[in-house]
Amino acid sequence: MPSLESSVSSPRVGVVTFPGSLDDGDARRAVRLAGAEPVALWHGDDDLHGVDAVVLPGGFSYGDYLRCGAIARFAPVMNSLIAAAGRGLPVLGICNGFQVLCEAHLLPGALVANDHQHFVCRDQRLRIETARTAWTSGYTDGQQVVIPLKNGEGGYVADDATLDRLEGEGRVVGRYLEVNPNGSARDIAGVCNEAGNVVGLMPHPEHAVDELTGPTTDGLPIFASVLTRLVEVSA
């Protein structure tokens, strides 16, 4: 099918695989469905291969020995990623990826064990609090979505001063509605860095991109948003 994009190359979005990653395939598929070229990146390779954005997918990096994301944060690819994120590269961490971004201090706070002590898996309603990030511009402020959530250590915590700052600066990206599934402080489902290029999200938008396999397609705008950002940046 001829398309408007045929004259320019598609944006390339890298998806990092750590030992224990399990949603990297879904994340690459979501990237492709959004219209970009998925690029598989390996944790042991410190080269980002010129990608335009990076997704750290869900899973259990290195089995999450010690703490979730604590060891993955020191993977060779993270050295390049941390530097590139500082220069504005859009980075999305989903679930375990969110934990890795917190451990890498690209995002404030930390994720701890669910307050009810059980693994949780549900179709979660949440509110997208801000469209002013690289990964949420395809939504409107306050838009409600349903996206699958599955985690054992998904409770977002930070000290009160940090939480107040995140709220004050409009850096709470998503907030749980109806049920707080893991005891997250102030029902926080996702946050971003000051520049808005780095986003961490506990629910899994890559599992809500196709009606056949997900409860909704509400996750697709996440992956489409970053393409809009990349087109704007290159224009």
Added chain:
Amino acid sequence: MARVVVDVMLKPELLDPQGQAIAKALERLGHAGVTSVRQGKRFELEVEGEADAAALERVRGIADTLLANPVIEDFTVRAEP
């Protein structure tokens, strides 16, 4: 060789579900009188040379960057005689 011990504990204001699960299990097993349990981690590091001030400082750096997450955990470092 000297041994340096690093104890890591979740900050007191944070809920410790593992500790709570253990406390509940104690109750089920009939151990009365335990009002609270919190679970931490202990690391034992064998280091070359003596556990002098410089070695302890080095281990403190290790604890601060890898063994503990200072956002949610406190840690102590000490030489084991």
